[in-house]
Amino acid sequence: NAGVTQTPKFRILKIGQSMTLQCTQDMNHNYMYWYRQDPGMGLKLIYYSVGAGITDKGEVPNGYNVSRSTTEDFPLRLELAAPSQTSVYFCASSYTRTSGGETQYFGPGTRLLVL
Amino acid sequence: AQKITQTQPGMFVQEKEAVTLDCTYDTSDQSYGLFWYKQPSSGEMIFLIYQGSYDEQNATEGRYSLNFQKARKSANLVISASQLGDSAMYFCAMRGPLNTGTASKLTFGTGTRLQVTL
Numbered sequence: 001n002a003g004v005t006q007t008p009k010f011r012i013l014k015i016g017q018s019m020t021l022q023c024t025q026d027m028n029h030n031y032m033y034w035y036r037q038d039p040g041m042g043l044k045l046i047y048y049s050v051g052a053g054i055t056d057k058g059e060v061p062n063g064y065n066v067s068r069s070t071t072e073d074f075p076l077r078l079e080l081a082a083p084s085q086t087s088v089y090f091c092a093s094s095y096t097r098t099s100g101g102e103t104q105y106f107g108p109g110t111r112l113l114v115l
Numbered sequence: 116a117q118k119i120t121q122t123q124p125g126m127f128v129q130e131k132e133a134v135t136l137d138c139t140y141d142t143s144d145q146s147y148g149l150f151w152y153k154q155p156s157s158g159e160m161i162f163l164i165y166q167g168s169y170d171e172q173n174a175t176e177g178r179y180s181l182n183f184q185k186a187r188k189s190a191n192l193v194i195s196a197s198q199l200g201d202s203a204m205y206f207c208a209m210r211g212p213l214n215t216g217t218a219s220k221l222t223f224g225t226g227t228r229l230q231v232t233l
Contacts, residue, residue, distance in 0.1 A: 043223045048220060
């Protein structure tokens with residue numbers, strides 16, 4: 001199993017450009033998440049999805065959009081890049097269990113620099 | 116709203132010694148879960164240990180244990196017999212009650228950087 005994969009690993013964007021961060025998981029997890037991690041900070045939830053066709057906002061959704069057409073894929077779209085979106089982006093997935101101790105498996109991250 | 120506080124920006128520990136990383140939390144929920152993740156310099160997030168709010172015993176996973184003090188709202192991570200490979204950022208996180216909108220959304224602290232020395 002590859003687990004959670006993210007592409008690209010690193011990207012430089014100009015202000016106003018758009019891009020899509022790709023995320024794929026092969027563990028058949030129903031839940032998927034996008035987080036951002038600013039320097040010296042913890043992760044903040046951008047969007048999450050509880051299954052194909054269902055998405056919801058997290059703590060910091062402004063400036064981003066997501067879609068979940070399949071169980072495996074959960075792309076994150078930046079429409080008009082701004083310097084404030086310079087960050088490391090992590091995708092994660094989990095399979096909910098009634099015990100509640102489900103681990104979120106994280107991808108390797110995408111480092112985005114907006115200039 | 117949930118909040119996680121990690122007051123130690125950085126910690127040093129000698130190899131083979133034990134170290135405690137502090138985590139306090141704030142929530143009005145009766146049911147919740149607490150996680151610890153490790154982030155090495157390579158950047159990936161590695162799950163270490165989980166504690167449910169109704170678990171009566173402290174969680175343990177190998178050299179990691181979670182010192183859960185519910186009345187104090189603390190969930191400190193204890194690493195025994197530190198190794199050089201333990202040098203990393205450590206994040207405490209919590210989730211809300213099961214079967215609610217916050218069940219799978221994690222709130223993270225700002226992290227503690229641990230440096231293990233010879």
